[in-house]
Amino acid sequence: QVQLVESGGGLVQAGGSLRLSCAASGRTFSRYGIGWFRQAPGKEREFVTAISWSGGSTDYLDSVKGRFTISRDNAKNTVYLQMNSLKPEDTAVYYCAAKWGMLVVVTTTTEYDYWGQGTQVTVSS
Secondary structure (H helix, E strand, O other), rough: OEEEEOOEEEEEEOOOOOOEEEEEEEOHHEEEEEEEEEEOOOOOOOOEEEEEOOOOOOOEEEHHHOEEEEEEHHHHHHEEEOOOOOHHHEEEEEEEEEEOOOOOOOOHHHHOEEEOOOEEEEEEE
């Protein structure tokens, strides 16, 4: 009942910035927590960051702390991932995912109910 569409990926040089968007439709968006995950070729999908339904709880993968910021605009049914100081190791397909009633951040992929199609982020060195 929830559809998620990511956008904003692309090719950027190391040290540059991108802003990813996750636009949702379907059920009441504000009651879903939203997570961002990424998957590089040949690697497992890993947790990057997430935000609770209230917006009061966030968490980040250690390697992106201080560089990435997650936020949400419930009026627009959209979650954003601001990515600064990008590194080649950030290269991956980035996915957003929704979990109903997520009061605190959940980092496990299997706990999320809905997934977007992904958007490619490539950071050149």
